[in-house]
Amino acid sequence: MKVSFTEDQNLLRDSAVQVFRRVDPRQEAWPMFAEMGWLGLALDVDLGGSGQGVLEACIVAEQMGQAGVIAPFATNAVAATYVLERLGDEQQRQILAHVADGSLRIAFARPSADPAGEVRAERSAAGSFLLTGDILIPEVPEAGRVVVQASTQGSVGVFLVRMDDLQGVLAQFASIDGSTEGKARLEGVPAELLSASPDASSVLEKAADRFNTVICAELVGLMDDMVDRTRNYLKTRVQFGQPLATKQVLRHRVVDMAVAVEESRALTLRAALALDGLADFDAARAASGAVVKVGAAARWVVEDAIQLHGAMGFTEELGIGARLKRVIGANSLTGGHLVHLKRHAALAD
Amino acid sequence: MDFRLTAAEQAFESEVNDFIAQNLSAELADAQRMTSGVYPEPPVSRAWQAILDRRGWGAPSWPVAFGGTGWSPMQRYLFERSCASAYAPFQHTVSLRLIAPVLMEYGTRNQQEKYLPRIRSGEDYWCQGFSEPSAGSDLRALKSHLRLDGDRYVLNGTKIWTTHGHVANLMFALVRSEHDQQAGKKFSFIIVDMHARGVSVQPIATIGVDHELNQVFFDDVVIPSENIIGLSGDGWAKALFLLKNERAGSFYSTRLRAWFRQLSLMAKSLEEQIPSDEASYTRTRLSMIELDLDALEILEIQSVLPLAPGEVMSQFASSLIKLRTAKARQAISSLAVDLIGGSARKWETQRPLPPTGDGPTRDMMRLAVPRYLNDRAQSIFAGTAEIQHDIMARTVFQERH
Numbered sequence: 001m002k003v004s005f006t007e008d009q010n011l012l013r014d015s016a017v018q019v020f021r022r023v024d025p026r027q028e029a030w031p032m033f034a035e036m037g038w039l040g041l042a043l044d045v046d047l048g049g050s051g052q053g054v055l056e057a058c059i060v061a062e063q064m065g066q067a068g069v070i071a072p073f074a075t076n077a078v079a080a081t082y083v084l085e086r087l088g089d090e091q092q093r094q095i096l097a098h099v100a101d102g103s104l105r106i107a108f109a110r111p112s113a114d115p116a117g118e119v120r121a122e123r124s125a126a127g128s129f130l131l132t133g134d135i136l137i138p139e140v141p142e143a144g145r146v147v148v149q150a151s152t153q154g155s156v157g158v159f160l161v162r163m164d165d166l167q168g169v170l171a172q173f174a175s176i177d178g179s180t181e182g183k184a185r186l187e188g189v190p191a192e193l194l195s196a197s198p199d200a201s202s203v204l205e206k207a208a209d210r211f212n213t214v215i216c217a218e219l220v221g222l223m224d225d226m227v228d229r230t231r232n233y234l235k236t237r238v239q240f241g242q243p244l245a246t247k248q249v250l251r252h253r254v255v256d257m258a259v260a261v262e263e264s265r266a267l268t269l270r271a272a273l274a275l276d277g278l279a280d281f282d283a284a285r286a287a288s289g290a291v292v293k294v295g296a297a298a299r300w301v302v303e304d305a306i307q308l309h310g311a312m313g314f315t316e317e318l319g320i321g322a323r324l325k326r327v328i329g330a331n332s333l334t335g336g337h338l339v340h341l342k343r344h345a346a347l348a349d
Numbered sequence: 350m351d352f353r354l355t356a357a358e359q360a361f362e363s364e365v366n367d368f369i370a371q372n373l374s375a376e377l378a379d380a381q382r383m384t385s386g387v388y389p390e391p392p393v394s395r396a397w398q399a400i401l402d403r404r405g406w407g408a409p410s411w412p413v414a415f416g417g418t419g420w421s422p423m424q425r426y427l428f429e430r431s432c433a434s435a436y437a438p439f440q441h442t443v444s445l446r447l448i449a450p451v452l453m454e455y456g457t458r459n460q461q462e463k464y465l466p467r468i469r470s471g472e473d474y475w476c477q478g479f480s481e482p483s484a485g486s487d488l489r490a491l492k493s494h495l496r497l498d499g500d501r502y503v504l505n506g507t508k509i510w511t512t513h514g515h516v517a518n519l520m521f522a523l524v525r526s527e528h529d530q531q532a533g534k535k536f537s538f539i540i541v542d543m544h545a546r547g548v549s550v551q552p553i554a555t556i557g558v559d560h561e562l563n564q565v566f567f568d569d570v571v572i573p574s575e576n577i578i579g580l581s582g583d584g585w586a587k588a589l590f591l592l593k594n595e596r597a598g599s600f601y602s603t604r605l606r607a608w609f610r611q612l613s614l615m616a617k618s619l620e621e622q623i624p625s626d627e628a629s630y631t632r633t634r635l636s637m638i639e640l641d642l643d644a645l646e647i648l649e650i651q652s653v654l655p656l657a658p659g660e661v662m663s664q665f666a667s668s669l670i671k672l673r674t675a676k677a678r679q680a681i682s683s684l685a686v687d688l689i690g691g692s693a694r695k696w697e698t699q700r701p702l703p704p705t706g707d708g709p710t711r712d713m714m715r716l717a718v719p720r721y722l723n724d725r726a727q728s729i730f731a732g733t734a735e736i737q738h739d740i741m742a743r744t745v746f747q748e749r750h
Contacts, residue, residue, distance in 0.1 A: 001351065001352055001353065001355070001358060001423060001650075001654070002351045002352075003350065003351055003352070003650055003651050003655060004350065004651075004655055005350055006350060009350065054350065059495045144557070227745065231745060231746055231747070234746075235746065237502040245746055248739070248742075249744065251459055251738070251739075251742035251745075252735070252738040254741075254742070254744065254745055254746070255738045255741045255742050255745055256738075258741065258745045259669055259672070259673070259741070261650070262644075262648060262669060263641070263645075263673070264644075266643075266644040266645075266647035266648050266651070267640065267643060267644050267647070270643055270644075270647050270648060273351075273352050278350065278351045278352055278353060279351075279352035279353060280352075280353065281643075286643075289636070289639075289643060291639045292636070293638060293640050293644070295376075340638075341633050341636060342633070344636045344640070345629070345632040345633050345635070345636040346632075348613075348632065348635065348636065348639075
């Protein structure tokens with residue numbers, strides 16, 4: 001058992017710290033993700049990646065969260081690469097090199113909440129597939145392809161749709177955390193089949209666990225930043241002639257926030273290790289467990305950061321509210337506390 | 350980073366498991382399982398201590414030079430994990446992990462040769478004399494005092510909350526030494542023979558009924574000069590050393606796992622008797638507790654395993670583990686009380702709880718209330734949860750410790 005980061009992992013963290021320190025959160029950070037080689041971190045070496053894992057992606061995501069950068073890193077680096085690597089044929093896997101170099105972004109469609117909008121696939125005369133139904137696409141901007149699940153002849157298939165083919169049917173709208181989402185009603189949109197095998201849905205489930213774990217890492221960094229900012233504020237804000245940092249009741253609350261960061265980091269690490277096959281824990285259960293605790297912790301840690309900043313915390317200018325919005329957005333992308341608490345409990349032995 | 354066991358680690362673990370399977374009797378394991386207080390009854394832990402000592406494993410945390418195993422933190426972790434999951438009696442921390450390192454660091458050769466082997470064999474059983482009625486979290490306020498009387502010392506005063514003071518034969522104590530009144534030289538760290546003339550022990554009744562705590566009175570107790578550890582007047586440093594070492598390398602999560610497993614088994618066997626919505630609510634509460642244990646286990650592993658011999662973890666990590674261990678244990682016993690429903694009103698006053706032969710579920714149900722009550726102490730002893738917060742706040746606010 002080796003419980004410390006390797007030299008390479010330490011270097012990765014250090015370079016992520018450096019890079020995110022320089023980044024302007026209002027500017028497009030994607031080219032930098034590609035330049036640093038982070039998009040191919042978890043991708044096989046033969047396919048243009050560096051053959052590492054979820055753990056390394058988490059190291060990057062934590063710094064991203066600390067810096068308040070929002071980007072479809074988890075989706076591309078650990079979910080899209082994983083799905084295409086496992087389900088694509090040789091030719092389909094070739095686009096992975098473009099994912100790794102940042103020139104092609106992939107998005108994942110979510111099924112519509114309305115069962116009437118369920119996506120169905122039918123074979124066209126030309127032998128390819130046509131999709132019909134409603135989809136939601138988080139993180140849509142700049143995406144070149146979208147992964148869509150659709151029912152086909154009694155089974156579920158995983159398809160790849162070109163974003164270009166959604167022209168005219170795609171509506172875009174702003175999401176809570178500043179990202180853009182898309183909504184589309186497909187009526188015979190051409191799609192490429194990745195896989196219709198029964199294993200395909202378990203690959204998607206695993207991809208979701210990987211995505212969720214990296215999101216947890218981002219939230220750990222976000223919470224860590226909240227502890228720093230709250231501590232710094234309490235040290236400088238003077239009331240009744242003394243810095244607020246001298247008040248025991250406030251000190252203890254910041255300690256509780258810091259404890260939540262440590263526990264969240266531990267559970268995220270646990271999930272990443274399991275997903276990478278570096279520990280014997282049940283990976284699905286560990287990933288759901290991380291979502292349960294980290295998602296909830298991130299919520300109250302940012303809520304407390306607002307509370308401890310007083311009226312300042314409530315202002316748009318201070319920017320803590322933006323973090324709370326990211327937490328809400330992220331928790332909704334993972335599926336959230338209740339869904340994963342139920343799954344964690346169901347997977348108990 | 351890789352949390353899988355290497356072949357060598359697996360081999361070590363099997364060796365430990367084999368030893369436990371062959372040497373841990375059902376009686377001893379049951380006695381540990383039925384323990385409702387902090388420590389098992391001394392005859393139970395001493396019996397297991399003697400068995401371990403015969404194998405050369407009596408002191409897993411000591412260096413070889415003092416008769417310990419010289420194990421790495423990893424080996425200690427695997428050993429503690431196997432012991433905990435088999436319900437092996439808890440080795441006596443006060444003797445093995447509190448006083449022994451102080452003797453190794455500051456004791457004379459004579460003190461080391463006299464006391465350490467007797468700790469390892471289980472012959473000696475120590476208790477801790479720090480707290481006093483007026484000195485709880487604020488240890489410096491203690492009043493028990495030592496007076497120089499020719500070539501010996503005389504001790505007067507009282508110590509309180511002395512766990513197992515009624516069964517221990519030795520106490521280590523921090524006391525004021527009146528003859529040393531230079532600044533910073535006002536305390537001595539001494540060894541008290543609990544059977545010496547002038548030592549009396551009074552039990553303190555506590556809410557969980559187990560008799561663990563006592564008040565100890567010293568009435569002109571003669572302390573021979575060989576019972577001072579280090580120099581007279583230099584005791585504060587030893588006390589700090591002990592407190593720093595206190596949580597330097599135990600794996601509390603391993604014990605919590607065993608208690609959690611008992612709780613899950615009880616929950617499972619009661620599941621058919623309760624409505625399905627209550628059962629699913631129970632399962633989610635179990636999940637929340639288990640996740641706290643998962644986090645604690647990782648934090649503990651990451652804090653302890655990289656430590657070099659003699660190195661201690663950061664004060665933040667140490668307090669964090671103390672705080673969350675107490676919380677997790679209280680959460681386990683709290684859920685247990687909820688699960689047993691109406692049985693919670695049944696009040697048994699015999700300790701340890703006598704076995705009834707009604708099976709493990711029944712026994713666990715009987716343990717629920719005594720454990721719940723005793724576990725209130727978890728966030729009070731060895732530094733209250735509030736003191737732990739104060740300690741951690743100094744790290745979080747980037748102040749000096």
